[in-house]
Amino acid sequence: MSTLNPHEHDGPCATFQMALSAAFDGEKTAGDFAHPSALDGHGNSCDDCKAFRQILECLHQPLLKSRDMPIPSTLRDRLNSIPLTRKPGPTLLEQMMKTLTESGIFQPAIAMLLLVALVGAALSLRNFGNQTPPILKHSQKAAMNANLLTLQATGEAAFSLPSSGNLRLWGGPAELTLDEFSSNNVALTMKSGRVCCNWEARGSVPFRLAFGASQLEIVGTTWRLSLEPTGNAQLEVAEGKVRVSPVGKLVGKPVGKPVGTLVAKSIDVSGLQKVRISAAGEVSPPEAFNPFVDPQLGIPPSQIWIGER
Amino acid sequence: METSDKIEREAQDAIRQLQSGSPHGLRRLVDCLGPRMFSFLKSLLGSAADAEDALQETFITICGKASQQNSEIGSVKGWAYKIARNHGLQILRHRQSDSRKIPAPQSSPPNPAQALDRALLLEDVDHALESVPVELKMPFLMRECLELTYEQIAELTDKSVNQVAAEIYRARQLLREYVRT
Numbered sequence: 001m002s003t004l005n006p007h008e009h010d011g012p013c014a015t016f017q018m019a020l021s022a023a024f025d026g027e028k029t030a031g032d033f034a035h036p037s038a039l040d041g042h043g044n045s046c047d048d049c050k051a052f053r054q055i056l057e058c059l060h061q062p063l064l065k066s067r068d069m070p071i072p073s074t075l076r077d078r079l080n081s082i083p084l085t086r087k088p089g090p091t092l093l094e095q096m097m098k099t100l101t102e103s104g105i106f107q108p109a110i111a112m113l114l115l116v117a118l119v120g121a122a123l124s125l126r127n128f129g130n131q132t133p134p135i136l137k138h139s140q141k142a143a144m145n146a147n148l149l150t151l152q153a154t155g156e157a158a159f160s161l162p163s164s165g166n167l168r169l170w171g172g173p174a175e176l177t178l179d180e181f182s183s184n185n186v187a188l189t190m191k192s193g194r195v196c197c198n199w200e201a202r203g204s205v206p207f208r209l210a211f212g213a214s215q216l217e218i219v220g221t222t223w224r225l226s227l228e229p230t231g232n233a234q235l236e237v238a239e240g241k242v243r244v245s246p247v248g249k250l251v252g253k254p255v256g257k258p259v260g261t262l263v264a265k266s267i268d269v270s271g272l273q274k275v276r277i278s279a280a281g282e283v284s285p286p287e288a289f290n291p292f293v294d295p296q297l298g299i300p301p302s303q304i305w306i307g308e309r
Numbered sequence: 310m311e312t313s314d315k316i317e318r319e320a321q322d323a324i325r326q327l328q329s330g331s332p333h334g335l336r337r338l339v340d341c342l343g344p345r346m347f348s349f350l351k352s353l354l355g356s357a358a359d360a361e362d363a364l365q366e367t368f369i370t371i372c373g374k375a376s377q378q379n380s381e382i383g384s385v386k387g388w389a390y391k392i393a394r395n396h397g398l399q400i401l402r403h404r405q406s407d408s409r410k411i412p413a414p415q416s417s418p419p420n421p422a423q424a425l426d427r428a429l430l431l432e433d434v435d436h437a438l439e440s441v442p443v444e445l446k447m448p449f450l451m452r453e454c455l456e457l458t459y460e461q462i463a464e465l466t467d468k469s470v471n472q473v474a475a476e477i478y479r480a481r482q483l484l485r486e487y488v489r490t
Contacts, residue, residue: 021478025452027459055485062431063453067348071339075347075361079339079368084330160365 012042017052024056142169147178151195161186165201171224171296194226196296213281217243221271222297231279238291239271244283313386313456316341320385327375335372342386343368346393349454353397353446355439363396370396390455391465394447401443429488437487441480448473449480 042049070076141155149157151172159167161183169176174193180186183205190211199207199218207218212231221240227233235242245266267283269275274289291297319341326334346367350360370392378388438446451462459473466473 017482018475018478021481022459022474025459025477027474052481052485055488056481058429059434059481059484059488060453062429062434063348063352063450066352066431067345067454067456069344069348071343071347071364072361075364076339076343078361078365079343080332080336082335082365082368082372084327084332084335084372160369 013046013048016042016046016049020049020053021056024060142172148191149176149178150174151176151193161201161205165205166199168198169195171196190225190227192227194224196222196224198222212277212279214277214283215245217245217266219243222291224297233277234274235269235277236274236289236291236294236297237269237271238289238294238297241271242269243267244269244275244277316345317384317386320389324375324378324385327372328378335368338371338389339368342389345455346390349390349450350393350397352435352438352450352454353443354400355435359400363393363400366396366399367393384461387457387461387465390451390457394451394465398443398447433488434484437484440487441483445476445480445483448476449484452477 044050071079139157141152142157143150144157149169151157151169151174153171153173155172156168156170158169159178159181161181165183165186167181167186172193172195174195175191176195177189177191178187179189186199186205186207188209190209197209197218199221201207209216209218209225211225211227211233214233216225216235219241221242222238223240223242224236224238225233226236235244243266267275267286269286272289272291273286275286276284320338323334323337323341327338328334343364347360347364350363350367351357354360354363367389371389378385438450441449448462448466448468451457451465452459457465459470459477462468462473463470468476
């Protein structure tokens with residue numbers, strides 16, 4: 001956009017009003033526009049400029065009130081629950097170690113303490129996922145109890161990662177657990193129902209969703225998974241790519257192994273494809289899927305991408 | 310300006326606490342910068358839900374980069390506002406696929422000299438702002454909601470002070486037309 005020069009437009013009105021606008025903001029009018037007092041004669045006689053002077057205050061008042069209003073309490077809670085990257089001060093263990101070292105208590109006590117710390121660290125690594133609570137951005141007709149998400153038919157829940165990963169779940173009813181939701185790994189387990197999902201992450205954050213005897217490996221994508229009471233499932237991929245890997249019972253065609261040894265076979269399901277997955281984890285050949293006419297997915301053809309981004 | 314300086318001092322104290330990992334620092338920063346940034350993003354994006362998302366992303370970035378911020382050098386407030394502006398712009402860019410055209414005023418143009426005969430509500434201003442191009446409404450809202458000076462806006466947006474003055478004037482001119490139609 002080029003710099004607006006009031007002198008090029010409609011003469012004294014534009015010059016006066018631009019100076020008036022700057023003066024209203026408490027700015028010393030500089031450069032190529034005059035101070036409004038220099039044009040007072042014009043300002044007093046021109047109805048348009050008088051009206052402009054009035055509009056400045058009219059526009060300012062509502063915005064002034066808005067900026068002084070406190071933010072909604074739910075938003076405030078969300079912001080205050082953002083995980084911090086650094087721990088506040090030394091840990092209890094660090095403090096104890098320091099005290100022991102400074103007080104000169106002999107080596108066996110320190111060795112014992114180190115052993116306890118190592119066991120503790122191993123346990124905390126096992127439960128690493130549970131230590132990073134997901135940041136719930138939106139929740140509409142969806143309930144989060146511990147790590148269990150219950151989504152209603154018209155519900156929606158959106159989560160975000162500090163590393164700019166975004167997960168949106170909708171189109172229930174469904175029950176899922178968020179086993180891990182961190183910048184290192186996202187792991188969900190689908191208990192029942194049907195869910196649509198959109199996952200986008202900057203960089204490569206592994207995303208896995210387990211259900212029945214199968215596991216989905218998801219690369220930034222939009223898809224829907226429907227679990228049937230029989231244990232069978234249908235996966236419809238609107239965009240991106242989902243790799244289906246059977247876990248548990250090993251089924252599928254033997255690949256490069258002696259007869260009699262069954263090997264799990266992963267299948268990549270690309271955008272605009274759907275597959276059926278049996279309760280045992282067997283995956284049917286991909287069929288065509290049209291998400292454009294699907295009211296739940298509702299993606300315009302121009303916004304579809306297929307495969308890896 | 311005094312209020313603005315007070316906010317800057319409070320933001321500097323809060324960022325120092327945040328750098329030491331104190332959740333209290335985050336709470337102070339949310340309380341001192343949150344309302345203005347929320348007001349700015351709400352008017353910029355025309356949606357409270359989008360503004361909430363953008364503000365959350367802003368604070369996530371602030372928490373992630375707090376350790377890199379030297380509160381003794383430069384303005385904490387300006388740094389935070391720049392992050393908020395960038396997240397707001399990011400959401401606007403996502404929306405660009407809608408390729409919405411700038412709607413022209415629906416009715417016949419009013420007499421330019423006609424003054425408003427009623428006080429405006431925030432909804433009126435926000436509705437009118439939807440029709441103002443983002444390159445004009447950005448400096449206008451940075452001035453009105455974030456209370457930045459033209460020089461600060463120029464610095465944050467890589468423009469000259471005169472260009473900022475011209476864009477704010479142009480935004481007001483357009484708003485004046487739209488609030489009356």
